[in-house]
Amino acid sequence: MLVTTAAASAGTTASTPAVQLDHASFGYAGRPFTEGVTLTIPKGEVVALLGPNGSGKSTLVRGLLGLTDHVAGRVEVLGTPLAGLTDRSRIGYVPQRHTLSASVRSTVREVIATGQLAGRPWWRRPTAQDRATVVQAAETVGLADRLDTDVATLSGGQQRRVLIARALASRPEVLIMDEPTAGVDAANQDVLAAVLRRLAGLGVTMLVVTHELAALRGIVDRIIEMDAGQVSFDGTPSQYAEHRATVSRAADAGHGDHHPYDHGYDQHDDDSGLLSGAGPMDGPVEEVTP
Amino acid sequence: MPEILSYDFMRLALLAALLVGAVAPLVGIFLVQRRLSLIGDGVGHVALAGVAIGILLDGQPIITALIAAVLAGVAVEVIRARGRTSGDIALAVMFYGGIAAGVVIINRVEGGQSSNLTGYLFGAITTTSPGDLVVFAVLSAVIVAVTVVLRQRLFLAAGDEEYARASGLPVMALNITLSVLTAVTVVVSMRVVGLLLISALMIVPNAAAQQVARSFRSATLWAVLFGVLSSVGGVVISFYADTAAGGTIVLLAIALFLVVAAVGALVAALTARRHRIAERHPHEHGPGCGHEAVPHGDHVDYLHGGHRHAPHGAHYDEHADPTTYSPTDSTTDPTTDTGTSDPADHEQVTR
Numbered sequence: 001m002l003v004t005t006a007a008a009s010a011g012t013t014a015s016t017p018a019v020q021l022d023h024a025s026f027g028y029a030g031r032p033f034t035e036g037v038t039l040t041i042p043k044g045e046v047v048a049l050l051g052p053n054g055s056g057k058s059t060l061v062r063g064l065l066g067l068t069d070h071v072a073g074r075v076e077v078l079g080t081p082l083a084g085l086t087d088r089s090r091i092g093y094v095p096q097r098h099t100l101s102a103s104v105r106s107t108v109r110e111v112i113a114t115g116q117l118a119g120r121p122w123w124r125r126p127t128a129q130d131r132a133t134v135v136q137a138a139e140t141v142g143l144a145d146r147l148d149t150d151v152a153t154l155s156g157g158q159q160r161r162v163l164i165a166r167a168l169a170s171r172p173e174v175l176i177m178d179e180p181t182a183g184v185d186a187a188n189q190d191v192l193a194a195v196l197r198r199l200a201g202l203g204v205t206m207l208v209v210t211h212e213l214a215a216l217r218g219i220v221d222r223i224i225e226m227d228a229g230q231v232s233f234d235g236t237p238s239q240y241a242e243h244r245a246t247v248s249r250a251a252d253a254g255h256g257d258h259h260p261y262d263h264g265y266d267q268h269d270d271d272s273g274l275l276s277g278a279g280p281m282d283g284p285v286e287e288v289t290p
Numbered sequence: 291m292p293e294i295l296s297y298d299f300m301r302l303a304l305l306a307a308l309l310v311g312a313v314a315p316l317v318g319i320f321l322v323q324r325r326l327s328l329i330g331d332g333v334g335h336v337a338l339a340g341v342a343i344g345i346l347l348d349g350q351p352i353i354t355a356l357i358a359a360v361l362a363g364v365a366v367e368v369i370r371a372r373g374r375t376s377g378d379i380a381l382a383v384m385f386y387g388g389i390a391a392g393v394v395i396i397n398r399v400e401g402g403q404s405s406n407l408t409g410y411l412f413g414a415i416t417t418t419s420p421g422d423l424v425v426f427a428v429l430s431a432v433i434v435a436v437t438v439v440l441r442q443r444l445f446l447a448a449g450d451e452e453y454a455r456a457s458g459l460p461v462m463a464l465n466i467t468l469s470v471l472t473a474v475t476v477v478v479s480m481r482v483v484g485l486l487l488i489s490a491l492m493i494v495p496n497a498a499a500q501q502v503a504r505s506f507r508s509a510t511l512w513a514v515l516f517g518v519l520s521s522v523g524g525v526v527i528s529f530y531a532d533t534a535a536g537g538t539i540v541l542l543a544i545a546l547f548l549v550v551a552a553v554g555a556l557v558a559a560l561t562a563r564r565h566r567i568a569e570r571h572p573h574e575h576g577p578g579c580g581h582e583a584v585p586h587g588d589h590v591d592y593l594h595g596g597h598r599h600a601p602h603g604a605h606y607d608e609h610a611d612p613t614t615y616s617p618t619d620s621t622t623d624p625t626t627d628t629g630t631s632d633p634a635d636h637e638q639v640t641r
Contacts, residue, residue: 062456065456066455066456066458067452067455067456086458087458088456088457088458089457089458091456093453093456093457095450095452095453095456103322103323103325104319104322104323104449104496104500104506104509105500105503105504105505105506105508105509106445106449106505106506107504107505107506109505110445110505110506110507111449113442114442114445114446114449114450114453114454115457117442117443117446117454117457117459118457118458118459122439122440122443123439142574142576142579143576144576145575145576145583145589145590145601146601148504148505149601150504150505153602153604154604155604157574158574158604163453166453170457187573187574188574190574191574191576
């Protein structure tokens, strides 16, 4: 199995959530950018993290990855406090952009293989098993026939799949993706959605930062919306559709009323709802039975 | 025995050239990847200050140059890591301060007509002593060992720093390692091509290698080959043509690059004529995409609506060989062995 599934690890740690935040703040240079976020993501759940630019969603996931500072609160990943998480390969990261330098040639195989580096000591060469895992990761994202292609010649969507395969190559227990479908053409978006659906079917815990909920319909179990550094919605996709409808009605009526899915804070409720509803990407969400 | 090998100093020079030609591109590929092609130049400037101190102390210029270059290399990384906009200016101050101090000190010690200064700036390969060669060989062995063992890690840290950091690799340590490797390469190369020409030997063979290679691994090997060809070839040419060895090596490397680039462009133009791109292609082929996969030489074609589509970069090529299959089997009967394909994919037929 390419990834450690929820089922596989159920025996010992079924009750340990994949991610647990308790009044956690992340930021830069010791200054918090998110404010006291509290949430729990159980293993095997697929969560979409929404929010306008500057809402703190990237700061949050980058904090989980150790790229932004953990300023306050309690953060546990896979039952281990963030600071004590030595084996970072348990979290797979798919960056937003194709951040790979295109200044030198590198094949799909070479890039995917770098996903395994952190998981073994510097003096150890890849084993036959490691190499097989690389091929398997490429198969999972549908690029097994392009293992020896120069990455720079691939399309944006294909490069995105290479980055997913690179994250999978370390057999992570949690996958964090930053805008996996942004700037990808329709054909590749379908393939990406199929890949994510397959991973979800395997029970991989996924935290997907996205603007394009429509591309992920049917895959996402739960939607968390952030605004101004705080969680402004947390619920199922169908509840989110209701939430959006409520926000629009409130906007039409010129006043806001409380809805049951907001929690954690009250004072910015109406403003934030109106602001976050303005995005053109916040399309309607298909009803999904969880 | 050819005339060139009958002189002791030329045998030493050729060995030194061999070491430098192999080692410089090996480190240079990571500098190219990080878009820091000119950093070797700056470190070379500072190394001159080290040389000057060595001459002033009547000691070993190679050792003091090594110390100065390594310190400069570490400083470069520390300044870059702080990410201030003034970092660029700090680097300039350090580099030009180094070369200016070097020139002033050497001239003060040896007088205005110092041949030593020219030797360090532009190379003086024929003055390589057996002792120098031993030092160069040891340093070269260290460079080769480190770049081979840490190749993948340096590749990742240079190619995608953010991901490397997120996956828990010690990115700062790797960057400093590369900086120190650059410094050591500068010192090994300074007698051969000179401190002002070192960057060329690190970068230009890599520029040529990028024209022919298809993977990072093969690019590295090609760069070493081009580097050795330039350095050893340059020394041989300079012996017979009575030219400056350092400059000849660099000119030969550039000539190699131009020839390789021209041949590459020619080959690309020729293959483009035999190369038909499939029309508007909104479907992504891949294993289990529903279209029959046909192995074709070193790649896989997909039977798609009476055409054979071969993945080529971001598009698909037409690989015509229409007699080997029946045109109906590709679109009307998609294989349904996996859950990967979206039914909508199969409606897209490119004619």
